[in-house]
Amino acid sequence: MQYRGKLGVPLLAALLTGAALAPVTAMAAQAELRLGAAAADIGNLDPHFASSTSDRTLVAWIYGGLVRFAPGSTDPATIEGDLAESWEATNNNLVWTFKLRSGVQWQHGYGEVTADDVVFSLQKAADPKRSAFSTDYAAFKSVEAVDPHTVRITLANQVPSLLGLLTNYAGGFIISKKAYEERGEGFTRNPVGFGPFQFESIEPGVAVHFTAHKKYFRGSPKIEKVTYRFLNAAAGRDLAFTSGEIDVSAGTTDQRWLQRMKAMPGAVIDIFDPAELTVLHINRNQKPFDDIRVRQAVAYALAPAQIAQFRGPEFTRVAKSVIPSNNLGLNPEPGLPQHNLEKAKALLAEAGFPNGLTVKMISSQLPSYATTDQLLQAQLAKAGIKLELQPAEHSTWHQMIRKDLSPLVDYGAARFPVADTYLTQFYYSKSGIGEPGQVTNFSHCSVADKQIEAARTETDPKKQIERWQEAQKLIVADVCGVPITETAQVWIRKDKLDWGFELKGSMSLGPLLTEQAHFKD
Known part of the structure; x- marks a missing residue:
């Protein structure tokens, strides 16, 4: 538009x-x-750690991947070769071979990009000590340099979209092995x-x-x-x-x-897309949110439709689920609670807070976040939940929320548009903050692990989508987070x-x- x-x-x-x-x-x-x-x-x-909006924007100018989204598109159907000029897979989609372009040069005189750089980069992307996106590559059994311009990737099991993991995005970026080791x-x-x-x-x-x-x-x-x-x-x-x-x-x-x-x-x-899904993630491990009634009270107190209208309908819409609406595998009716202040108050009273409660939340000073947090604050106050916002510079905020320093985390994000990626990063127990494979599971959600894992290896596309949709219902029922809005760039x-x-x-x-x-x- x-x-x-x-x-x-x-x-x-x-x-x-x-x-x-x-x-x-x-x-x-x-x-x-x-x-x-x-x-x-x-x-x-470092593209394998770039998580803020600003950092993601910049690394996309600096780096490339084996493949890329066609410029101007987020549609997986437009994925085309980048460093790779061609590729092929075995019938079971477990072994993929990529032929690299010859003569592609690194910046700053670091020479030609080779298969060794690709192997190094993908192994790094899969290493939780060297990547924030390692869980995306859990199915990678091996990455080998067949020759200087050929890379073979062997998977332990099928994944929803291998090419999606190799695009010019997140862990798919290729870096110079020599430059990384030198610097x-x-x-x-x-x-x-x-x-x-x-x-x-x-x-x-x-x-x-x-x-x-x-x-x-x-x-x-x-x-x-x-x-x-x-x-x-x-x-x-x-x-x-x-x-x-x-x-x-x-x-x-x-x-x-x-x-x-x-x-x-x-x-x-x-x-333009992707519209970032904003979810208020609720830490189930921290009091008083270890009580599901308190989490439910938060959900009933919020009115996403009012926030979407305030933000502007040209670029904002009400969230449909706990994953973005453009994702393959979306459940459009996962059972989201509808705005009901009286029910919110009753749940708080039942949980032992008849006079309401006060909660501190670290808030990003990025304008879009700050505005949303103020709207959330006003809505929660009507149910008796006093939200004390503690502003922090955006990059500092990113560091703080990854240390479980805020029981509530307002987080806007878009990921590769297949349900597995978003579900894994935000609602899979192994992605929980403090875990070895820590990503962005701020709620420490674990109720849908079985469905998330099963969907990854499901060969029937219909059954795979059913498992993703079931996972969303479980996450909504446990109130791991409250979906608010989807906002375009x-x-x-x-x-x-x-x-x-x-x-x-x-x-x-x-x-x-x-x-x-x-x-x-």
């Missing part, structure tokens, strides 16, 4: 920012892209990939700088420099965009912002900027920057 107009840059703003208006400067600006991020700093540019811990903030843009430098709290990877195998990017500025405050991003200091900005999922920006001349608003850009493709979706949760991006004359 796009909205178009014509951008006018005020003369005073141009003078105050030192922006000259001469044609020669305008031409020079065509080679540099400036973006404004809704973040205070970078977190981790050690420094790799997280000084990465090397084979993607279209290479990392140059970080100004902590200010910006990340990139340059074009001139030897990118699809061709040298048309954009030569990229500056990714940290502008955590929405007002600051809006001012920077309207004054011409940045060309692209993370939008605000607020209908008032949308209406204001739709009226701005010379701007294009990109609203929203960015605004100058109309002279062309991504090089129609931006309908991006698994990196931000605009995918490829060699095709350019400024129109």
Whole structure:
């Protein structure tokens, strides 16, 4: 969905920012892209640990995978070769062989990408000590380099989508073995990939700088420099965009912002998938939430429809289940409780809290999270649940919630659109915080382990979906979390900027920057 107009840059703003208006400067600006991020700093540019929205956006520019989603799409049907030029599988889909392109070059002069790099990367992605996505690769029995340009993957059992695990997303990114071993811990903030843009430098709290990877195998990017500025405050991003200091900005999922920006001349608003599912995860191991009646009270106290309407129907819809609605295996009617304040109060009283209770919750300062948390706070208060919000910078918040420091976690996420991925990462006991395979199971949910595991090896597609749907019912009944809304990605850009493709979706949760991006004359 796009909205178009014509951008006018005020003369005073141009003078105050030192922006000259001469044609020669305008031409020079065509080679540099400036973006404004809704973040205070970078977190981790090792792609196997990149979990925040901002980090995911950046690693997708730096790295590639064996295969990739076609630019502008999140549809698994569009998956195409990236580093791999071809592949084949045995009849039982347990052994896969990938032929790699010859001559693909690493950034910063690290030489050619080989099968050894692929083996190293996928083994790292499957290692819980070196990856946040290791559970996704539990079925990997072996990854072997047959020769410098051939990789063989053997599975212990069938998986819902092997290609999905090998895309330019999460654990599927390929990294330079040599660079990783040379740079050690420094790799997280000084990465090397084979993607279209290479990392140059970080100004902590200010910006990340990139340059074009001139030897990118699809061709040298048309954009030569990229500056990714940290502008955590929405007002600051809006001012920077309207004054011409940045060309692209993370939008605000607020209908008032949308209406204001739709009226701005010379701007294009990109609203694209995947819609991030926001769930209020409830830690079943911490009092008073070890009592299911208290968890149920929270669920009945919340009114997702009101939140969706407030946020804006153009990019927000009510969640249907505990997994995103675009996932294969969705149960559209898992038995979600309907808003009922009286029932919420009665459950609290039955659990021993007739006068309500007070709960502390760590809240991300990222604007979209902060707004949702304030809405949750207001709704819970009506049922007698006082939510004390403790704001934290977004990257710090990510670290804190992964230490079980908050009994309630408002978390928005999109994953590869097959039910297994989301169910495994958020509701599988082995993904629980503190477990060796820790991912994002903040609730310590375990009620659907049997169904999640069985679905992975189920060869009948119909039965596999039935198991996923049963898992969702169990998770909802146990109130491991309360699904709230699904919110699309929203960015605004100058109309002279062309991504090089129609931006309908991006698994990196931000605009995918490829060699095709350019400024129109």
